[in-house]
Structure formats: structure tokens, C-alpha cells
Amino acid sequence: MSPRLRILLGLVLIAALIAPLLPLALWSVARGWFFPQILPANWTIEPWMQAFAPRSEIPSALATTTLIALAAAALALALGIPAGRALGLYRFRGKALVELALLAPVIVPGIAVGLGIHGVFLRLGLTNSVPGVVLVHLVPTLPYVIFVMSGVFANYDAEAEAQARSLGARPLQVLWHVMLPAIAPGIVVAGLFAFLVSWSQYILTLTIGGGRVVTLPLLLYAQAGAGRNDQAGVLAMLSLGPGLVILALVARQLTGRGMAIGGTR
């Protein structure tokens, strides 16, 4: 294939991938942009002013989504780092089964488990609440953290821990001064991915939050459904933020495989 054709096909591919973002971005700076106008007649930052005006729901949805994603990522890390260490460093009976059990939640669709989890949480009084939504977000986030961390631990030299112990280090000192510095970059990547996966959730949030816990994706559909395309455009742009930041942070460190695992779903 000639280099020129390669560049042309590359441009077509990238254009197709960017295309759906175009109307979203344009609506966030347009007023009354209707058929058959190709570009908005009136360009304005009014939608952004409205989005952050006192009576807008957007600031609180932004805060709720961020809080839930931070909490879900922190919990997933707390549970997932030890599990990743176990899978990365040890061989044991039933390991394949454990890996399958931890992989299944990534593949089984949210609605298939969400309706049943709603039943569990109803009995525990966790429906319609932020803590309930944080907990249910562990279903998609925890597997990601475990798989990123088990990859990190597979390349980790556990001999250094034995050496530190033989030199008299106590277990906590080993953890803090030997293990943590070695796996810190992996923790950052796993945490960012977990944040992003939680940030993008829709049906699990709706099922457990019952519409009371309003996150950005839920508000996005609500505004678009109410014909407030300008506000939906702002919400779409805000929703892209963390993903772009994370991409800029980790794209250089990671191979394609790592980034693909971190994709939202």
C-alpha cells in the first residue's frame, strides 16, 4: 500500500471516529441551531453560563458523579490490589476458576445482574442512595483493577521483600518501602481506569439510584429528552473531560493492550 493511500485511509478513519463529537460540541456553543443550518447561526457561550448558573442541576451532578467515581475507585483499589497480588504472584488450585469468576462481571451485561442486585439492596436499605450506587459500581470496576494489578505483580520481583525482611524490616515497613514504590505506577493506572469506568456507568446507576442519584450520563439523556440540546451539549463536553486527561497521562506509558483494557463499557 502506498504511503499516500495509507495517510488518506488514516484520515478517513480518524474523521469517522471524531464525527459524532462534532454536533455535541457545536450544540454546546449554539443557540437555536436547526435544520437546514450546517453550522449554528448564533454562536454563544450562553449554554455554559446557564449550565453553571445557580439553579442548574449540572454542578451537583458533576459533584455527585466525581464523588461516586472517586469512592468506587478507592474501594476497588483497596479490594483489588491484594487480589491482584495473589493472582500475579501465586499458582494455586482453582486459580483458573477464580480468574473466570472475576472476569465474568466484565462480560455479563449490567442489566442482567442489576435487577437482582436491586432486590439485595432493597433488603439492605441501599437503594436510591449514593452509597448503594458506589457499591454497585464495584461490579464493573473491581475486575478491571484486579486484572491491571495482577499484570503489575506478574512483573514484580518479590525477592526484594525477602531481602528487606532478612535485613530486619517489619512487615508494614516492607509494604511501605519495598512493595508500594514498585507498584505505584500500576496503582495510578488502575485507579484512573476504575474512575473512568464508574464515571461512564448508566444502567447500574439508574437501577440502584432509582433516579434519585443523578449522575452526568443520566442528566445528559434527561436534558436531550427535554429538548435542551444546548445543555446536553455542555454535559457531553464535561463528560469527555476525565477520559481525555487520563488518555494524556497514560497513553505514553501503556501499550495498546493496556489502554484497550481500560476502555469504558
Next chain:
Amino acid sequence: MIGRGHPWLSLAPALGVIAVLFGGGLALGLAGSFGMGRGGASGDAWIAVLSEGRVWRSLGLSLWIAFASTALSCLIGLGAALLLRRRFPGQGLARLLFQINLTIPHAVGALGILWLLSQSGFVARLSAGAGLIDGPAGFPALTQDRFAIGIIAHYVWKEVPFIGLILLANMQSLGDDPESAARSLGASPFAAMRLVLLPLLMPALIRAGAIVFAFSFGAWEVPVLLGQSAPTALPVLAWQRFTDPDLAARPEAMALAMLIALVSAVLIRAAFAGRNR
């Protein structure tokens, strides 16, 4: 690798949480589909669901969406990976832009596709500007349409980079040697790709394809926005039953959820069971 051991203590918290949430969710869903918790057990919901034409039409639609999305994503993803693996000017930027879609929430992408492809959307306006159509009605229905074109377009748009990056990573670890060997033995570039590279990539492609299939089969936020009102995709139908004011529809919603879980379980088994071979 430390070696053999019993690291169950480190696994217990994560396994416990997954067992309670995921396992408990499935178990309660199954129990709910048999009407347990409302006095006695019965298969009424399953009989009602499985004898309803609408359910089968929804199942057929969801399978069509998943098959078409997976096939197109794999095909275009493979093409994109083959395109991006060789060096060319601007390759670094192209690879970075290629990854952006992975980070975009499905809800945002679906709304973007709606505003891009609907009859008064961006492409329709460009067509009107070019004099190809007179008004919105002249533009073909690509969203909320019979063939679920908008839904499939969304999944392909979102999953091509996922498939492409997995394949790129595998191509990198394979290196150029297998193909060069085939070329030096007289194979054409296409034959080397089809007979040597493709079989080597197949295990990764099948696993990535299974993930795409399961997601495009079971996601809710995409068909609810881009799908027509009847028949709806199976997850949308399950949600309609779940939110039905008539609580008698709950067991049917659970049965539909179990049906979705069953299809994805069959898929996991097919794609991942033989991975040690």
C-alpha cells in the same frame, strides 16, 4: 512468581464482594424470575415470557445487533490495525486519536450518533446543503429504524478502536518474523497476512469479539436512545417490565434479565473455556 501457595486471604475480600454483588444479583434474579419472595414458586413468568412473540422478536433484534456490530467491528478493527502498524507521517497522532473513543462514555457517543445520523442531523444537513435532499424526510431513516442501523453504527464506532488496539498489541508482540518468513518462501503480502498473521491473531480476536458481542447484546443506554419503539432490544424490554407499575410484571423482567445473562454465559464459555489449549 513466588510459586505455589495459598493466597486465599488476599483474594477473600474481592471474591466476597463479587460473590455477594454479582453472584447474589444473579441468584436473586433467578429466584425472582420464579416468583419466589411473593409466596411460593412458579414457572408462570418463564412460560409467559417464552410464549410471547414480542420477546422472541426482541431477542432476534438484539442478536442481529450483536452479530452485525461484532462482525463489522472485527473487520474494520483488523483493517485499522493493519493500517496503523506501519510507520507513516503523523502515525503517533493517529494512534493517539484512535484511542480517544475508548474513554468516551457510551451515553455520550450514542447522543452524538443520534445528532449525526438522524433525519435532521448533521449529515442530513450536509446533504441538504449539497442539494441532495429537499428536507429531513428526504434523508433515509438511519436512527430509530427497522434495521437498527444507528445502534450498530454506534457500537462499530466505539469498538473499532478496542479491537484495533488489542490486535496492534498482539502484532507488536508477534513481530514481523512470521510474515517475513512466509514472504521469503514466496507468499504474496496478502497470502502472508491471511495464512500466517490472521491465524496467529485469531485467539485474541475471538476473545475481544466475545466482549464486544456480549456488550452490544446486553447494553441498555444505546438501544433506548437509538432504537425504534417496537420491537425494542431485549435489555430495553426487560427494563420496561421492571419499571411497569403492575408489580406482576417483575418476575417477567427477572426472567428476561436471566435470558440475557444466559446468552452471555454461553458466550464466555465458548470464547474463554478453551484458552489453555
